[in-house]
Amino acid sequence: MKKIYLLTSFALLTLFANAQVIFNVVSPSPISGMYDFTFAPDSLDGAGGWNGGDLNDTANYVLDTLAFAYDDGTTIPTGATAASGDSCSCGPVISDVNGKIAVLYRGACQFGTKALNAQNQGAVAVIIINNNGDAVGMQGGDDGVNVTIPVVMIGEDDGAIISAAMQTGNVVVFIGNKLGYFNDDLGFQNRHVLRAKQFANPSPISQDASQFEVELGAWIYNYGANAQTNVTLTASINLGGTIVYSNGSTPISLPANDSAYISLPTFSQPTYSNGYYSLAYDLASSATDEFPDDNLVSADFVVDEEMYSYCALDSALLPIINGGSRFGEGQFTSCISFKNGNTSSVGLFAKGMSFGAVTNADADLIGKYFSLTLYQWDDVFTDINDAAFDNLTGVAFGEYVYINDDQSIPVYADLFPQTPLNDNQWYLGCVTATDAEVFIGYDNAIDYKLNSITYKTPMFPVGETAPTQAAFGGGSGEGDFTTQAPSIAMHMATGVGIDEAEMINITPYPNPTSDYISIPFGKLEVDATITISDMSGKTVKTVSVSMLSNDVTTINVSNLPSGMYVFHTELESGSVANFNVVINK
Secondary structure: OOOOOEEOOOHHHHHHHOOOEEEEEEEOHHHOEEOOEEEOOOOOOOHHHOOOOOOOOHHHOEEEEEEEOOOOOOOOOOOOOHHHOOOOOOOOOOOOOOOOEEEEEOOOOOHHHHHHHHHHOOOOEEEEEOOOOOOOOOOOOOOHHHOOOOEEEEOHHHHHHHHHHHOOOOOEEEEEEOOOOOOOOEEOOHHHEOOOOOOEEEHHHOOOOOOOOEEEEEEEEEOOOOOEEEEEEEEEEEEOOEEEEEEEOOOEEEOOOOEEEEEEEEEOOOOOOOEEEEEEEEEEOOOOOOOHHHOEEEOOEEEEOOEEEOOOEOOOOOEOOOEEEOOOOOOEEEEEEEOOOOOOOOOEEEEEEEEOEEEOOOOOOOOOEEEEEEEEEOOOOOOHHHOOOOOEEEEEEEEEEOOOOOOOOOEEEEOEOOOEOOOOOEEEEEEEEOOOOEEEEEEOOOOOHHHHHHHOOOOOOEEOOOEEEOOOOOOOOHHHOOOOEEOOEEEEEEOOOHHHOOEOOOOOEOOOEOOEEEEEOOOOOOEEEEEEEOOOOOEEEEEEEEOOOOOEEEEEOOOOOOEEEEEEEEEOOOOEEEEEEEEOO
């Protein structure tokens, strides 16, 4: 990548293509600022079931006071929050929303129906508060094609904040593309920055600069009406309170409605310590920015002994889940890709996968089944634009059944057999949901758009029973593929000769169980060590057994809470047996 900044000759077109659509509470000041949101797509052919109010168009911005919209069947009680399950405006609106931004709650009827009812009463825009988690994508349903005003959704927690403020006074919100709205306004978003190629990087193959480095740079935008001088981009990386990287660009000038790409020196180290690397990009100029909320972008990454992911990880190094995706009504498979040239020297293998899922508000996850597959991907291709899926071979497998309704909570399952990963070989770690009510978790807060365009590698293939395409829907990266990561992480481990272990098939009983599990080993007459792990991968019990006289070993599991557990058995002979046990009390 060229280490210079580049002013584009088609900057204005680029600026419109990267329009900064925002949801900003203007007043009251205690809750002012930007909020996460989704908005209904606009298309003349009714894509997504909507047909108007495109917020990318600067002419469609809305700056107005909020007002609850309700019909005579459901009102907004004092102290209502999205968490309480309130919904409104499934019938004709009887409250005063004329000339205001109508606030509704999700539930009971289609999004398009709610929006149309508010529009018919004179609302200039609609805010729908989710009743179950963060903001999600919205389909217009039967009535969306008749909606001509902007429609947005905000999350449950943000909705509770705004709802409470509305009950004590006026709340004014700006919704739309802020291009030209302020005089002095530089900005960029997380899709405009280069980040590590993966969020979590296994340390056995991230030892030094030859194995791991992070190219740094960003597209920056002048959304304001004034030209800007002394525009600089800086980046800093903090590890455990210590600054390990800090660099700034040479100042440039940026005309109004223009954009530039600024590159910074690559981050590389002679050795890498395990930990959470906090990468912050900061944008500044000579003028005081009138909208500074989009002048700082985080692009953190992790080096860890075993974790590999594109999605962000929380402080416990588990996948962050703030949304869900699927297509169609049947099975849905979501994958993450892996390829590295240093796997054989350390005997790297994928020992398991963490993932998460969500359902619609009227369904739960209890009893939902997921299959896990590690595919060896043998297709020959140049990049994401010609990637095919004709030569996939499953080399390791796992499964998970939900015992509890763990919405948006990471779960873990082992992969068997433990297969060494070959150097420079593509692999896909895939999770398949078999139920049409289930959405596989996604990290909708991270965006690999600039990475996708720069590196052109297939990151998140999807399909039905197996991956069949490089990505789907809502994409903004190379080839218009999606650039938001599934909440899937592969747990890596190292070892030599693990492929030589003989796998023994064992079926324990009763399964599910509440107190004891019987394991029929047969006439093996050897000692064995049984390690029991929960679905987070944590070892909860280790048992040493001798089978010199008994071909059935019984283990007391009465002290373990309900859930699914992985039993990993290593026999004295070197053979291995693995199976899952459900404890249900």
